[in-house]
Amino acid sequence: MFFSDEAIAQLIQEDVPFLDLTTYGLSIGKELGEIEFSTRHPMTICATEEAARVFEKCGATVEYLVESGTCLPEQQLILKASGSAAALHIGWRVGLNLMEYTSGIASRAKELVNAAKIVNPSVAVVTTRKCFPGTRSISMKAILAGGASPHRLGLSETVLIFQQHLIFIDSIAEIIERINQMRQRFPEQKICIEVETSTDAWMVAEAGVDLIQFDKIPTGELTNLVTELKGKYPSLKLAAAGGINLENIHNYASTGVDILVTSYPYFGKPADIGAKMTRK
Template sequence: MRVFLSDQAIAQLVQEDVPFLDLTTYGLGIGQESGVIEFSTRHPMTVCATEEAKKVFEYCGAKVEYLVESGTHIPAQQLIFKATGLAEALHIGWRVGLNLMEYASGIASRTKALVDAAKTVNPQIAVVTTRKCFPGTRMISMKSILAGGASPHRLGLSETVLIFKQHLIFIDTIAGIIERINQLRQRFPEQKICIEVETVEDAWMVAQAGVDLIQFDKIPTSELTALVQQLKQQYPTLKLAAAGGINLENVKNYASTGVDILVTSCTYFGKPADIGAKMTRI
Protein backbone atom coordinates (compact mmCIF):
# COMPACT_ATOMS: atom_id res chain seq x y z
CA MET A 1 0.00 0.00 0.00
CA ARG A 2 1.39 3.38 -0.99
CA VAL A 3 0.40 6.97 -0.42
CA PHE A 4 2.17 9.93 -1.96
CA LEU A 5 4.54 11.31 0.65
CA SER A 6 6.83 13.56 -1.35
CA ASP A 7 10.63 13.64 -1.15
CA GLN A 8 10.26 17.13 0.30
CA ALA A 9 8.00 15.83 3.08
CA ILE A 10 10.52 13.08 3.87
CA ALA A 11 13.32 15.63 3.97
CA GLN A 12 11.31 17.84 6.33
CA LEU A 13 10.75 14.93 8.72
CA VAL A 14 14.47 14.21 8.83
CA GLN A 15 15.50 17.85 9.10
CA GLU A 16 13.06 18.40 11.96
CA ASP A 17 15.02 15.82 13.97
CA VAL A 18 18.47 16.63 12.55
CA PRO A 19 18.56 20.37 11.81
CA PHE A 20 22.36 20.37 11.37
CA LEU A 21 24.05 17.04 12.18
CA ASP A 22 23.92 14.08 14.53
CA LEU A 23 26.18 15.57 17.17
CA THR A 24 26.66 12.36 19.17
CA THR A 25 27.60 10.12 16.24
CA TYR A 26 29.90 12.80 14.87
CA GLY A 27 31.54 13.40 18.25
CA LEU A 28 32.17 9.69 18.81
CA GLY A 29 33.77 9.38 15.40
CA ILE A 30 31.73 6.32 14.44
CA GLY A 31 29.78 7.73 11.50
CA GLN A 32 31.69 5.78 8.84
CA GLU A 33 31.34 2.38 10.55
CA SER A 34 28.99 -0.10 8.84
CA GLY A 35 25.94 -1.54 10.54
CA VAL A 36 22.46 -3.00 10.28
CA ILE A 37 19.24 -1.92 11.98
CA GLU A 38 16.25 -4.21 12.48
CA PHE A 39 12.75 -3.33 13.70
CA SER A 40 10.52 -6.01 15.22
CA THR A 41 7.05 -6.14 16.75
CA ARG A 42 6.77 -6.36 20.52
CA HIS A 43 3.08 -7.32 20.37
CA PRO A 44 0.58 -8.36 17.66
CA MET A 45 -0.15 -5.41 15.39
CA THR A 46 -1.27 -4.26 11.98
CA VAL A 47 1.88 -2.85 10.42
CA CYS A 48 1.82 0.51 8.66
CA ALA A 49 4.20 3.13 7.19
CA THR A 50 7.10 0.76 6.48
CA GLU A 51 7.18 2.15 2.94
CA GLU A 52 7.58 5.69 4.29
CA ALA A 53 10.28 4.48 6.70
CA LYS A 54 12.06 3.02 3.67
CA LYS A 55 12.07 6.44 2.03
CA VAL A 56 13.48 7.96 5.23
CA PHE A 57 16.38 5.53 5.42
CA GLU A 58 17.12 5.83 1.72
CA TYR A 59 17.13 9.62 2.05
CA CYS A 60 19.70 9.22 4.84
CA GLY A 61 21.90 7.04 2.64
CA ALA A 62 21.04 3.56 3.95
CA LYS A 63 19.83 0.55 1.96
CA VAL A 64 16.59 -1.18 2.93
CA GLU A 65 16.93 -4.97 2.76
CA TYR A 66 13.49 -6.05 3.96
CA LEU A 67 10.09 -4.67 4.95
CA VAL A 68 6.62 -5.97 5.73
CA GLU A 69 3.93 -4.32 3.59
CA SER A 70 1.51 -1.94 5.28
CA GLY A 71 -1.79 -3.57 6.17
CA THR A 72 -0.20 -6.86 7.22
CA HIS A 73 -1.34 -8.16 10.62
CA ILE A 74 1.45 -10.08 12.32
CA PRO A 75 2.22 -11.53 15.77
CA ALA A 76 4.78 -10.38 18.31
CA GLN A 77 8.52 -10.82 17.88
CA GLN A 78 8.40 -10.60 14.08
CA LEU A 79 10.87 -8.69 11.91
CA ILE A 80 9.13 -5.94 9.96
CA PHE A 81 12.00 -3.79 8.66
CA LYS A 82 15.73 -4.09 8.05
CA ALA A 83 18.27 -1.60 6.66
CA THR A 84 22.04 -1.56 6.26
CA GLY A 85 24.48 1.31 5.87
CA LEU A 86 26.90 3.58 7.63
CA ALA A 87 26.28 4.28 11.31
CA GLU A 88 25.66 7.94 10.47
CA ALA A 89 22.77 7.05 8.14
CA LEU A 90 21.29 4.47 10.48
CA HIS A 91 21.30 6.76 13.51
CA ILE A 92 19.71 9.63 11.60
CA GLY A 93 16.96 7.45 10.14
CA TRP A 94 16.36 5.45 13.33
CA ARG A 95 13.97 7.66 15.30
CA VAL A 96 12.19 9.25 12.33
CA GLY A 97 11.47 5.87 10.78
CA LEU A 98 10.46 4.36 14.11
CA ASN A 99 8.08 7.22 14.91
CA LEU A 100 6.35 6.79 11.55
CA MET A 101 5.93 3.04 11.98
CA GLU A 102 4.86 3.15 15.63
CA TYR A 103 2.25 5.90 15.30
CA ALA A 104 0.87 4.61 12.00
CA SER A 105 0.78 0.99 13.18
CA GLY A 106 -1.01 2.08 16.35
CA ILE A 107 -3.76 3.70 14.31
CA ALA A 108 -3.92 0.75 11.91
CA SER A 109 -4.16 -1.75 14.77
CA ARG A 110 -6.95 0.15 16.54
CA THR A 111 -8.77 0.48 13.22
CA LYS A 112 -8.57 -3.24 12.53
CA ALA A 113 -9.90 -4.04 16.00
CA LEU A 114 -12.84 -1.67 15.47
CA VAL A 115 -13.62 -2.94 11.97
CA ASP A 116 -13.40 -6.58 13.04
CA ALA A 117 -15.74 -5.95 15.97
CA ALA A 118 -18.31 -4.17 13.79
CA LYS A 119 -18.26 -6.88 11.13
CA THR A 120 -18.91 -9.66 13.64
CA VAL A 121 -22.34 -8.07 14.02
CA ASN A 122 -22.89 -6.82 10.46
CA PRO A 123 -20.45 -8.14 7.80
CA GLN A 124 -21.68 -5.59 5.25
CA ILE A 125 -21.18 -2.49 7.37
CA ALA A 126 -18.58 0.13 6.39
CA VAL A 127 -16.39 1.86 8.96
CA VAL A 128 -15.16 5.32 7.95
CA THR A 129 -13.00 7.82 9.80
CA THR A 130 -13.30 11.59 10.00
CA ARG A 131 -10.90 14.50 9.41
CA LYS A 132 -10.23 14.85 13.17
CA CYS A 133 -6.71 13.50 13.03
CA PHE A 134 -3.86 15.58 14.47
CA PRO A 135 -3.11 18.56 12.15
CA GLY A 136 -0.35 17.85 9.66
CA THR A 137 -0.72 14.06 9.88
CA ARG A 138 -3.70 13.45 7.58
CA MET A 139 -1.79 11.64 4.84
CA ILE A 140 -0.24 9.07 7.18
CA SER A 141 -3.46 8.87 9.21
CA MET A 142 -5.47 8.03 6.08
CA LYS A 143 -2.96 5.38 5.08
CA SER A 144 -3.17 3.92 8.58
CA ILE A 145 -6.94 3.58 8.64
CA LEU A 146 -6.88 2.01 5.15
CA ALA A 147 -4.29 -0.46 6.42
CA GLY A 148 -6.68 -1.35 9.23
CA GLY A 149 -9.64 -1.96 6.91
CA ALA A 150 -11.56 1.31 7.21
CA SER A 151 -12.06 4.10 4.66
CA PRO A 152 -11.91 7.90 4.84
CA HIS A 153 -15.24 9.58 5.64
CA ARG A 154 -14.21 12.59 3.60
CA LEU A 155 -10.67 13.66 2.76
CA GLY A 156 -11.52 17.36 2.84
CA LEU A 157 -14.24 19.96 2.40
CA SER A 158 -13.79 19.89 -1.38
CA GLU A 159 -14.73 16.22 -1.63
CA THR A 160 -18.34 15.84 -0.52
CA VAL A 161 -21.53 17.79 0.18
CA LEU A 162 -22.22 17.19 3.88
CA ILE A 163 -24.54 19.62 5.62
CA PHE A 164 -24.10 20.08 9.39
CA LYS A 165 -26.14 22.01 11.94
CA GLN A 166 -23.47 24.71 11.73
CA HIS A 167 -24.68 25.42 8.19
CA LEU A 168 -28.17 25.99 9.58
CA ILE A 169 -26.88 29.01 11.49
CA PHE A 170 -26.80 30.80 8.16
CA ILE A 171 -29.97 29.28 6.68
CA ASP A 172 -32.13 29.15 9.83
CA THR A 173 -33.85 25.74 9.58
CA ILE A 174 -33.76 22.25 8.09
CA ALA A 175 -36.70 23.37 5.93
CA GLY A 176 -34.51 26.11 4.52
CA ILE A 177 -31.83 23.57 3.65
CA ILE A 178 -34.40 21.37 1.92
CA GLU A 179 -35.36 24.24 -0.37
CA ARG A 180 -31.77 24.35 -1.58
CA ILE A 181 -31.33 20.66 -2.30
CA ASN A 182 -32.43 21.03 -5.92
CA GLN A 183 -29.97 23.90 -6.28
CA LEU A 184 -27.20 21.68 -4.93
CA ARG A 185 -28.11 18.89 -7.34
CA GLN A 186 -27.99 21.28 -10.28
CA ARG A 187 -24.63 22.68 -9.22
CA PHE A 188 -23.03 19.34 -8.36
CA PRO A 189 -24.83 16.65 -10.41
CA GLU A 190 -22.19 13.99 -9.65
CA GLN A 191 -22.19 14.51 -5.88
CA LYS A 192 -24.33 12.80 -3.26
CA ILE A 193 -26.23 15.10 -0.91
CA CYS A 194 -25.64 14.20 2.74
CA ILE A 195 -27.15 15.80 5.84
CA GLU A 196 -26.38 15.26 9.52
CA VAL A 197 -29.33 15.26 11.92
CA GLU A 198 -29.66 15.05 15.69
CA THR A 199 -33.36 14.21 16.08
CA VAL A 200 -35.82 11.66 14.75
CA GLU A 201 -38.06 14.45 13.46
CA ASP A 202 -35.29 16.01 11.38
CA ALA A 203 -34.38 12.59 9.98
CA TRP A 204 -37.86 12.10 8.56
CA MET A 205 -37.93 15.63 7.20
CA VAL A 206 -34.70 15.30 5.20
CA ALA A 207 -35.57 11.75 4.08
CA GLN A 208 -38.77 13.08 2.55
CA ALA A 209 -36.73 15.75 0.79
CA GLY A 210 -34.84 13.07 -1.13
CA VAL A 211 -31.30 13.31 0.28
CA ASP A 212 -28.88 10.51 -0.53
CA LEU A 213 -27.47 9.94 2.95
CA ILE A 214 -28.52 10.80 6.49
CA GLN A 215 -25.86 10.90 9.20
CA PHE A 216 -27.23 10.50 12.73
CA ASP A 217 -25.19 12.37 15.32
CA LYS A 218 -25.24 10.99 18.88
CA ILE A 219 -28.69 9.44 18.58
CA PRO A 220 -28.87 6.61 21.16
CA THR A 221 -28.90 3.09 19.76
CA SER A 222 -32.17 2.43 21.55
CA GLU A 223 -33.84 5.05 19.33
CA LEU A 224 -31.73 4.39 16.27
CA THR A 225 -32.67 0.75 15.69
CA ALA A 226 -36.38 1.37 15.15
CA LEU A 227 -35.75 4.55 13.16
CA VAL A 228 -33.32 2.83 10.79
CA GLN A 229 -35.74 -0.02 10.15
CA GLN A 230 -38.62 2.36 9.40
CA LEU A 231 -36.54 4.59 7.12
CA LYS A 232 -35.19 1.65 5.15
CA GLN A 233 -38.68 0.27 4.62
CA GLN A 234 -39.93 3.58 3.23
CA TYR A 235 -36.73 4.74 1.48
CA PRO A 236 -34.82 1.60 0.43
CA THR A 237 -32.12 3.47 -1.53
CA LEU A 238 -31.36 5.91 1.30
CA LYS A 239 -27.97 5.36 2.96
CA LEU A 240 -27.76 5.75 6.73
CA ALA A 241 -24.72 6.51 8.87
CA ALA A 242 -24.19 6.71 12.63
CA ALA A 243 -21.68 9.13 14.13
CA GLY A 244 -20.73 10.64 17.46
CA GLY A 245 -18.73 8.84 20.13
CA ILE A 246 -18.45 5.48 18.39
CA ASN A 247 -15.57 3.46 19.84
CA LEU A 248 -14.51 -0.13 20.53
CA GLU A 249 -16.77 -0.36 23.59
CA ASN A 250 -20.00 0.50 21.76
CA VAL A 251 -19.27 -0.27 18.10
CA LYS A 252 -21.16 -3.58 18.16
CA ASN A 253 -24.26 -1.83 19.51
CA TYR A 254 -24.16 0.71 16.70
CA ALA A 255 -23.43 -1.94 14.08
CA SER A 256 -26.52 -3.86 15.24
CA THR A 257 -28.85 -0.90 14.51
CA GLY A 258 -28.82 -1.64 10.79
CA VAL A 259 -27.04 1.51 9.59
CA ASP A 260 -24.88 1.18 6.51
CA ILE A 261 -21.93 3.22 7.78
CA LEU A 262 -20.21 3.90 11.10
CA VAL A 263 -18.35 7.23 11.33
CA THR A 264 -15.63 7.55 13.96
CA SER A 265 -12.50 9.42 15.02
CA CYS A 266 -11.46 7.13 17.86
CA THR A 267 -8.83 5.16 15.96
CA TYR A 268 -6.53 8.20 15.69
CA PHE A 269 -6.11 8.50 19.44
CA GLY A 270 -4.30 6.04 21.69
CA LYS A 271 -0.90 4.51 22.33
CA PRO A 272 1.50 4.04 19.44
CA ALA A 273 2.43 0.48 18.59
CA ASP A 274 5.51 -0.81 20.42
CA ILE A 275 8.25 -1.66 17.93
CA GLY A 276 11.71 -2.73 19.02
CA ALA A 277 14.88 -1.53 17.29
CA LYS A 278 18.17 -3.44 17.25
CA MET A 279 21.38 -2.08 15.73
CA THR A 280 24.38 -4.30 14.99
CA ARG A 281 27.88 -3.54 13.76
CA ILE A 282 28.98 -5.39 10.61
Protein backbone atom coordinates in the same frame (compact mmCIF):
# COMPACT_ATOMS: atom_id res chain seq x y z
CA MET B 1 -0.85 7.05 -0.61
CA PHE B 2 1.60 9.48 -2.22
CA PHE B 3 4.43 11.11 -0.27
CA SER B 4 6.87 13.30 -2.18
CA ASP B 5 10.63 13.14 -1.80
CA GLU B 6 10.39 16.62 -0.29
CA ALA B 7 7.99 15.38 2.39
CA ILE B 8 10.35 12.54 3.31
CA ALA B 9 13.30 14.93 3.40
CA GLN B 10 11.34 17.32 5.62
CA LEU B 11 10.72 14.56 8.16
CA ILE B 12 14.46 13.92 8.33
CA GLN B 13 15.39 17.60 8.48
CA GLU B 14 12.96 18.18 11.35
CA ASP B 15 15.04 15.80 13.48
CA VAL B 16 18.44 16.53 11.93
CA PRO B 17 18.49 20.19 10.87
CA PHE B 18 22.29 20.20 10.43
CA LEU B 19 24.05 17.01 11.54
CA ASP B 20 23.92 14.21 14.10
CA LEU B 21 26.24 15.83 16.62
CA THR B 22 26.71 12.71 18.75
CA THR B 23 27.68 10.36 15.91
CA TYR B 24 29.90 13.06 14.45
CA GLY B 25 31.57 13.75 17.77
CA LEU B 26 32.29 10.06 18.38
CA SER B 27 33.82 9.76 14.88
CA ILE B 28 31.81 6.58 14.17
CA GLY B 29 29.81 7.81 11.20
CA LYS B 30 31.65 5.67 8.60
CA GLU B 31 31.41 2.42 10.58
CA LEU B 32 29.04 -0.15 9.05
CA GLY B 33 26.06 -1.71 10.78
CA GLU B 34 22.51 -3.01 10.57
CA ILE B 35 19.23 -2.06 12.21
CA GLU B 36 16.19 -4.30 12.68
CA PHE B 37 12.69 -3.31 13.78
CA SER B 38 10.36 -5.93 15.26
CA THR B 39 6.96 -6.15 16.92
CA ARG B 40 6.72 -6.23 20.72
CA HIS B 41 3.03 -7.17 20.59
CA PRO B 42 0.50 -8.15 17.89
CA MET B 43 -0.24 -5.21 15.59
CA THR B 44 -1.29 -4.07 12.14
CA ILE B 45 1.79 -2.67 10.44
CA CYS B 46 1.88 0.71 8.71
CA ALA B 47 4.32 3.19 7.13
CA THR B 48 7.13 0.69 6.50
CA GLU B 49 7.37 2.04 2.95
CA GLU B 50 7.88 5.60 4.21
CA ALA B 51 10.36 4.44 6.86
CA ALA B 52 12.28 2.61 4.13
CA ARG B 53 12.42 5.79 2.07
CA VAL B 54 13.77 7.65 5.10
CA PHE B 55 16.64 5.19 5.44
CA GLU B 56 17.35 5.25 1.72
CA LYS B 57 17.36 9.05 1.75
CA CYS B 58 19.95 8.87 4.54
CA GLY B 59 22.15 6.56 2.43
CA ALA B 60 21.24 3.18 3.94
CA THR B 61 20.03 0.09 2.08
CA VAL B 62 16.71 -1.51 3.03
CA GLU B 63 17.02 -5.29 2.93
CA TYR B 64 13.58 -6.32 4.18
CA LEU B 65 10.22 -4.78 4.97
CA VAL B 66 6.67 -5.93 5.67
CA GLU B 67 3.93 -4.30 3.61
CA SER B 68 1.59 -1.84 5.33
CA GLY B 69 -1.68 -3.50 6.34
CA THR B 70 0.01 -6.75 7.37
CA CYS B 71 -1.08 -8.15 10.75
CA LEU B 72 1.85 -9.57 12.70
CA PRO B 73 2.18 -11.39 16.03
CA GLU B 74 4.81 -10.31 18.54
CA GLN B 75 8.54 -10.77 17.97
CA GLN B 76 8.29 -10.55 14.18
CA LEU B 77 10.68 -8.66 11.92
CA ILE B 78 9.16 -5.56 10.34
CA LEU B 79 12.05 -3.80 8.61
CA LYS B 80 15.80 -4.29 8.24
CA ALA B 81 18.34 -1.81 6.86
CA SER B 82 22.11 -1.69 6.60
CA GLY B 83 24.63 1.06 6.02
CA SER B 84 26.89 3.51 7.75
CA ALA B 85 26.40 4.35 11.41
CA ALA B 86 25.64 7.92 10.34
CA ALA B 87 22.82 6.81 8.04
CA LEU B 88 21.37 4.34 10.55
CA HIS B 89 21.37 6.78 13.46
CA ILE B 90 19.70 9.53 11.43
CA GLY B 91 17.00 7.22 10.06
CA TRP B 92 16.42 5.32 13.31
CA ARG B 93 14.08 7.61 15.25
CA VAL B 94 12.34 9.13 12.23
CA GLY B 95 11.51 5.71 10.84
CA LEU B 96 10.51 4.33 14.24
CA ASN B 97 8.16 7.25 14.97
CA LEU B 98 6.47 6.83 11.60
CA MET B 99 5.89 3.12 12.11
CA GLU B 100 4.87 3.27 15.78
CA TYR B 101 2.30 6.05 15.50
CA THR B 102 0.73 4.82 12.27
CA SER B 103 0.73 1.17 13.34
CA GLY B 104 -1.12 2.23 16.48
CA ILE B 105 -3.80 3.92 14.37
CA ALA B 106 -3.94 1.00 11.94
CA SER B 107 -4.26 -1.53 14.76
CA ARG B 108 -7.15 0.32 16.39
CA ALA B 109 -8.86 0.70 13.01
CA LYS B 110 -8.47 -3.03 12.40
CA GLU B 111 -9.99 -3.85 15.78
CA LEU B 112 -13.00 -1.65 15.01
CA VAL B 113 -13.54 -3.10 11.55
CA ASN B 114 -13.31 -6.68 12.81
CA ALA B 115 -15.69 -5.99 15.70
CA ALA B 116 -18.25 -4.25 13.49
CA LYS B 117 -18.26 -6.87 10.74
CA ILE B 118 -18.88 -9.71 13.18
CA VAL B 119 -22.28 -8.12 13.77
CA ASN B 120 -22.90 -6.53 10.35
CA PRO B 121 -20.63 -7.85 7.55
CA SER B 122 -21.75 -5.17 5.08
CA VAL B 123 -21.18 -2.14 7.31
CA ALA B 124 -18.40 0.33 6.45
CA VAL B 125 -16.18 1.84 9.15
CA VAL B 126 -15.02 5.33 8.20
CA THR B 127 -12.91 7.87 10.06
CA THR B 128 -13.33 11.61 10.54
CA ARG B 129 -10.99 14.56 9.94
CA LYS B 130 -10.03 14.73 13.62
CA CYS B 131 -6.47 13.53 13.12
CA PHE B 132 -3.69 15.74 14.52
CA PRO B 133 -3.15 18.78 12.24
CA GLY B 134 -0.43 18.26 9.66
CA THR B 135 -0.68 14.45 9.76
CA ARG B 136 -3.70 13.81 7.54
CA SER B 137 -1.87 12.04 4.71
CA ILE B 138 -0.06 9.57 6.94
CA SER B 139 -3.16 9.14 9.14
CA MET B 140 -5.23 8.26 6.08
CA LYS B 141 -2.66 5.65 5.11
CA ALA B 142 -2.92 4.22 8.61
CA ILE B 143 -6.68 3.88 8.65
CA LEU B 144 -6.62 2.30 5.18
CA ALA B 145 -3.99 -0.16 6.42
CA GLY B 146 -6.41 -1.09 9.18
CA GLY B 147 -9.25 -1.78 6.76
CA ALA B 148 -11.25 1.40 7.43
CA SER B 149 -11.88 4.23 4.97
CA PRO B 150 -11.82 8.04 5.16
CA HIS B 151 -15.20 9.67 5.81
CA ARG B 152 -14.09 13.00 4.37
CA LEU B 153 -10.61 13.92 3.20
CA GLY B 154 -11.50 17.61 3.41
CA LEU B 155 -14.25 20.19 3.06
CA SER B 156 -13.68 20.60 -0.67
CA GLU B 157 -14.76 17.16 -1.82
CA THR B 158 -18.08 16.36 -0.14
CA VAL B 159 -21.37 18.01 0.80
CA LEU B 160 -22.19 17.32 4.46
CA ILE B 161 -24.69 19.68 6.08
CA PHE B 162 -24.43 20.05 9.86
CA GLN B 163 -26.73 21.76 12.34
CA GLN B 164 -24.23 24.62 12.35
CA HIS B 165 -25.03 25.21 8.68
CA LEU B 166 -28.77 25.06 9.24
CA ILE B 167 -28.82 27.86 11.84
CA PHE B 168 -28.19 30.25 8.94
CA ILE B 169 -31.27 29.00 7.04
CA ASP B 170 -34.71 30.28 8.05
CA SER B 171 -37.13 27.44 7.27
CA ILE B 172 -37.57 23.81 6.27
CA ALA B 173 -38.87 24.94 2.89
CA GLU B 174 -35.69 26.90 2.33
CA ILE B 175 -33.56 23.89 3.30
CA ILE B 176 -35.31 21.80 0.66
CA GLU B 177 -34.89 24.59 -1.90
CA ARG B 178 -31.17 24.86 -1.12
CA ILE B 179 -30.76 21.09 -1.47
CA ASN B 180 -32.37 21.20 -4.92
CA GLN B 181 -30.09 24.05 -5.91
CA MET B 182 -27.03 22.09 -4.76
CA ARG B 183 -28.11 19.08 -6.81
CA GLN B 184 -28.09 21.28 -9.91
CA ARG B 185 -24.76 22.92 -9.06
CA PHE B 186 -22.98 19.72 -7.97
CA PRO B 187 -24.62 16.89 -9.95
CA GLU B 188 -21.81 14.42 -9.18
CA GLN B 189 -21.89 14.93 -5.41
CA LYS B 190 -24.06 13.14 -2.86
CA ILE B 191 -26.05 15.39 -0.52
CA CYS B 192 -25.56 14.38 3.11
CA ILE B 193 -27.09 15.87 6.27
CA GLU B 194 -26.38 15.20 9.94
CA VAL B 195 -29.40 15.05 12.25
CA GLU B 196 -29.86 14.73 16.00
CA THR B 197 -33.54 13.69 16.20
CA SER B 198 -35.88 11.27 14.45
CA THR B 199 -38.14 14.19 13.48
CA ASP B 200 -35.29 15.84 11.58
CA ALA B 201 -34.38 12.51 9.99
CA TRP B 202 -37.85 12.07 8.49
CA MET B 203 -37.87 15.68 7.30
CA VAL B 204 -34.58 15.46 5.41
CA ALA B 205 -35.40 11.98 4.08
CA GLU B 206 -38.54 13.44 2.53
CA ALA B 207 -36.42 16.24 1.07
CA GLY B 208 -34.54 13.61 -0.95
CA VAL B 209 -31.06 13.64 0.57
CA ASP B 210 -28.69 10.80 -0.34
CA LEU B 211 -27.31 10.12 3.13
CA ILE B 212 -28.43 10.86 6.68
CA GLN B 213 -25.82 10.88 9.43
CA PHE B 214 -27.22 10.35 12.93
CA ASP B 215 -25.30 12.12 15.68
CA LYS B 216 -25.35 10.53 19.14
CA ILE B 217 -28.79 8.96 18.77
CA PRO B 218 -29.14 6.04 21.27
CA THR B 219 -28.84 2.66 19.60
CA GLY B 220 -32.26 1.47 20.82
CA GLU B 221 -34.00 4.38 19.15
CA LEU B 222 -31.72 4.21 16.14
CA THR B 223 -32.54 0.56 15.38
CA ASN B 224 -36.24 1.27 14.94
CA LEU B 225 -35.58 4.46 12.99
CA VAL B 226 -33.20 2.72 10.57
CA THR B 227 -35.72 -0.07 9.93
CA GLU B 228 -38.54 2.38 9.23
CA LEU B 229 -36.47 4.70 7.04
CA LYS B 230 -35.05 1.88 4.95
CA GLY B 231 -38.54 0.47 4.54
CA LYS B 232 -39.78 3.72 2.99
CA TYR B 233 -36.55 4.93 1.34
CA PRO B 234 -34.57 1.81 0.35
CA SER B 235 -31.91 3.72 -1.58
CA LEU B 236 -31.20 6.12 1.31
CA LYS B 237 -27.81 5.57 2.99
CA LEU B 238 -27.64 5.86 6.76
CA ALA B 239 -24.63 6.57 8.96
CA ALA B 240 -24.13 6.64 12.73
CA ALA B 241 -21.64 9.01 14.36
CA GLY B 242 -20.73 10.39 17.76
CA GLY B 243 -18.58 8.57 20.29
CA ILE B 244 -18.33 5.24 18.46
CA ASN B 245 -15.50 3.17 19.93
CA LEU B 246 -14.45 -0.42 20.51
CA GLU B 247 -16.80 -0.81 23.47
CA ASN B 248 -19.99 0.20 21.68
CA ILE B 249 -19.35 -0.50 18.00
CA HIS B 250 -21.16 -3.86 18.25
CA ASN B 251 -24.33 -2.03 19.30
CA TYR B 252 -24.09 0.56 16.55
CA ALA B 253 -23.31 -2.03 13.88
CA SER B 254 -26.38 -4.03 14.92
CA THR B 255 -28.71 -1.08 14.22
CA GLY B 256 -28.47 -1.78 10.49
CA VAL B 257 -26.83 1.48 9.43
CA ASP B 258 -24.65 1.38 6.34
CA ILE B 259 -21.77 3.43 7.75
CA LEU B 260 -20.12 3.88 11.15
CA VAL B 261 -18.27 7.19 11.51
CA THR B 262 -15.56 7.34 14.18
CA SER B 263 -12.47 9.20 15.39
CA TYR B 264 -11.45 6.38 17.74
CA PRO B 265 -8.39 5.08 15.82
CA TYR B 266 -6.57 8.41 16.12
CA PHE B 267 -6.54 8.51 19.92
CA GLY B 268 -4.47 5.97 21.81
CA LYS B 269 -0.97 4.64 22.35
CA PRO B 270 1.47 4.19 19.50
CA ALA B 271 2.39 0.61 18.71
CA ASP B 272 5.46 -0.66 20.59
CA ILE B 273 8.17 -1.54 18.07
CA GLY B 274 11.62 -2.69 19.09
CA ALA B 275 14.80 -1.49 17.35
CA LYS B 276 18.11 -3.34 17.46
CA MET B 277 21.30 -2.00 15.93
CA THR B 278 24.39 -4.15 15.38
CA ARG B 279 27.89 -3.56 14.03
CA LYS B 280 28.99 -5.37 10.88
